[in-house]
Amino acid sequence: xxxxxxxxxxxxxxxxxxxxxxxxxxxxxxxxxxxxxxxxxxxxxxxxxxxxxxxxxxxxxxxxxxxxxxxxxxxxxxxxxxxxxxxxxxxxxxxxxxxxxxxxxxxxxxxxxxxxxxxxxxxxxxxxxxxxxxxxxxxxxxxxxxxxxxxxxxxxxxxxxxxxxxxxxxxxxxxxxxxxxxxxxxxxxxxxxxxxxxxxxxxxxxxxxxxxxxxxxxxxxxxxxxxxxxxxxxxxxxxxxxxxxxxxxxxxxxxxxxxxxxxxxxxxxxxxxxxxxxxxxxxxxxxxxxxxxxxxxxxxxxxxxxxxxxxxxxxxxxxxxxxxxxxxxxxxxxxxxxxxxxxxxxxxxxxxxxxxxxxxxxxxxxxxxxxxxxxxxxxxxxxxxxxxxxxxxxxxxxxxxxxxxxxxxxxxxxxxxxxxxxxxxxxxxxxxxxxxxxxxxxxxxxxxxxxxxxxxxxxxxxxxxxxxxxxxx
Numbered sequence: 001x002x003x004x005x006x007x008x009x010x011x012x013x014x015x016x017x018x019x020x021x022x023x024x025x026x027x028x029x030x031x032x033x034x035x036x037x038x039x040x041x042x043x044x045x046x047x048x049x050x051x052x053x054x055x056x057x058x059x060x061x062x063x064x065x066x067x068x069x070x071x072x073x074x075x076x077x078x079x080x081x082x083x084x085x086x087x088x089x090x091x092x093x094x095x096x097x098x099x100x101x102x103x104x105x106x107x108x109x110x111x112x113x114x115x116x117x118x119x120x121x122x123x124x125x126x127x128x129x130x131x132x133x134x135x136x137x138x139x140x141x142x143x144x145x146x147x148x149x150x151x152x153x154x155x156x157x158x159x160x161x162x163x164x165x166x167x168x169x170x171x172x173x174x175x176x177x178x179x180x181x182x183x184x185x186x187x188x189x190x191x192x193x194x195x196x197x198x199x200x201x202x203x204x205x206x207x208x209x210x211x212x213x214x215x216x217x218x219x220x221x222x223x224x225x226x227x228x229x230x231x232x233x234x235x236x237x238x239x240x241x242x243x244x245x246x247x248x249x250x251x252x253x254x255x256x257x258x259x260x261x262x263x264x265x266x267x268x269x270x271x272x273x274x275x276x277x278x279x280x281x282x283x284x285x286x287x288x289x290x291x292x293x294x295x296x297x298x299x300x301x302x303x304x305x306x307x308x309x310x311x312x313x314x315x316x317x318x319x320x321x322x323x324x325x326x327x328x329x330x331x332x333x334x335x336x337x338x339x340x341x342x343x344x345x346x347x348x349x350x351x352x353x354x355x356x357x358x359x360x361x362x363x364x365x366x367x368x369x370x371x372x373x374x375x376x377x378x379x380x381x382x383x384x385x386x387x388x389x390x391x392x393x394x395x396x397x398x399x400x401x402x403x404x405x406x407x408x409x410x411x412x413x414x415x416x417x418x419x420x421x422x423x424x425x426x427x428x429x430x431x432x433x434x435x436x437x438x439x440x441x442x443x444x445x446x447x448x449x450x451x452x453x454x455x456x457x458x459x460x461x462x463x464x465x466x467x468x469x470x471x472x473x
Contacts, residue, residue: 006040006082009033010225016178016205017041023158025146025179027194028207029253031234033226034180035078038142041178043083045140046117047109050173052165057109059139059172060118060164064157066148066435067420068123075144076101076121100132124153125434137163139172146179150436151189152300152323154179183249186257187412189436194255209252210235218247262418262428264390264441268397269415278411281403283307283317288346290454291334292447294439295354295367301330302439304410304447305337306400308454314400314447317341319410321439327367331374348376349450351442352383381450386432392448393441413440 008014013033016026017040026034042061049057063079065071083092083105093106101121108114120136122129134156141157143149154177162175184190194204207225211218220236227234235251248254272278283289287307294302305318318341320333338345354368368378402411416437419428432438 006036008037008040009229010207012205012207013037013225017044019203019205020174020176021203022161022176023179023201024176024203024205025181025190025193026205026207027181027183027190027253028225029210029235029251030182031226031230032207032210032224032253033229034207035075035144036082038144038178038180039079039082042119042140042142043105043117045174046105046115048173049115049139050170051113052170055113057113057115057117058165058169059116060120060137062120062122062133062136062138062141062157062160063144064122064124064133064141064149064153065144066123067125067433068129069420070145070148071121071123072101079103079119079121099126100129124149133157133160136160139164140174140176140178143177143179145181147181147184147188147190148433148435150300150323153436156324183253183255185249185416186255187415191255207253209254211239211247211251213248213252218244218252262421262433263415264417264419264432265394265397265414268394269411272397272400272402277401278404279401280405281315281317281401283341283343284309284315285342287315287343288455289317289338289343290346290349292349292443292450293354294351294443294446300439301325302410302413302443303330304407304440304443306447306451307343308451312399314396314451316400316402316407316410317343318403318406319408319440321409321413327371328374331371331376334376345376347379347454349379349381349446349454351446352381354378354380379450379453381446381453384449389445389449393445396444396448396451410440410444413437414444417441 008017009032012028013026016024017037026037028034046057046059049059051057063075065075080095083103085092085095093104095104096102103119103121105115105117105119120132122133124130124133133153138160140161143154143157146154157177161177162172165172181190192198193202194206208223209221210224212221218236218239220233224235238251239247245256249256284307287309289305289307292304292306300321300323302321303319304316307315307317309315318337320330322329334345348371350368354366368380371378404411413436416435417440418433418437420431420433421427422429432441
């Protein structure tokens with residue numbers, strides 16, 4: 001189809017494309033034309049960039065997806081269908097297959113100006129892509145299926161946009177973050193954004209559902225967008241045999257909270273909730289608090305705070321996660337929590353790679369060396385199989401109580417930790433999906449594998465109160 005003949009699939013998608021907001025997201029059901037709208041929005045912005053003194057409209061964009069297989073099989077496929085060589089009836093430039101994949105569009109418009117638009121495709125399960133993302137200088141970024149991405153990655157994009165073309169070359173006519181997604185559940189950061197939790201920093205455009213509830217059943221919604229490009233009864237034919245809650249979220253474009261398909265720990269967490277093991281907890285002053293860590297790509301860190309009580313029970317009293325912070329930041333957080341909640345620490349358990357030497361640290365020290373230099377005793381776990389770790393987590397959840405107020409973010413991530421889905425075969429694979437839930441789940445796996453290694457006495461040689469009640473080693 002000719003690029004000039006594209007029309008948004010409905011009024012909500014059209015409003016999304018008309019908006020000049022710096023941050024905006026298009027939410028809707030399967031098949032509603034969201035990805036295509038985002039492709040064409042980048043292309044529209046490339047065409048409307050003000051030309052420079054040589055008549056060239058220069059822009060640079062990044063397209064980000066959570067995993068490389070999905071980037072290649074879905075995002076890139078949609079992009080090339082509309083903007084690939086010959087797809088639009090015009091020559092659109094060269095495509096580079098090597099990482100990071102890049103499409104360099106070179107098109108002459110009717111007014112004789114030339115569009116020079118470079119587009120990079122990045123996957124957040126590739127360490128080289130993550131590093132590239134963190135050093136981008138682009139006009140804008142499209143986060144495809146943004147509900148699968150960590151909020152920290154999306155927020156980091158804010159500092160990478162509006163940097164091409166440079167101001168000495170006239171600057172960008174428009175710059176911003178755009179995103180699309182199927183409906184997130186109510187545990188997700190994207191739900192919070194849609195409810196105005198960030199004071200309206202994001203404009204949210206929500207398409208009509210593909211189905212609507214009529215009596216006790218569901219019927220296809222005549223107001224759904226993109227129907228003319230779908231087979232008849234595309235949405236209505238998907239409802240038989242599906243639970244109401246599933247239909248409401250995935251076809252009806254409603255918010256809800258569902259057990260995640262393919263989730264590893266859904267049954268154990270639902271049981272803990274039914275049994276009342278998720279409630280407000282206060283630290284037991286007679287027990288030390290042990291922490292269990294994950295140290296991941298691009299300095300992502302997740303930490304669970306737990307106390308081992310009698311009878312093999314565990315009490316999870318806090319959870320922390322962050323990105324792009326040095327170890328002294330987390331040391332300060334640990335001290336502040338101990339001071340505020342009046343407990344002392346036992347052991348701090350790290351994954352096997354915590355003892356690796358880090359060439360980025362002066363003298364080639366390990367991160368463990370640095371952390372222990374800050375006053376914290378660290379246990380490094382031996383490497384273990386993923387299957388053993390997942391089985392151990394399931395057993396640990398069955399004997400755990402969680403602070404609903406302090407561990408809420410970690411519990412959200414544990415609920416969403418799931419298997420990778422092979423869209424071509426329609427099956428879940430026997431390996432985890434790498435997304436924003438991974439670090440919380442990996443840290444809890446460290447807890448499951450490391451709980452037998454901690455001592456139930458304080459590892460601090462002494463605790464004293466300092467000015468303003470600060471607890472120090």
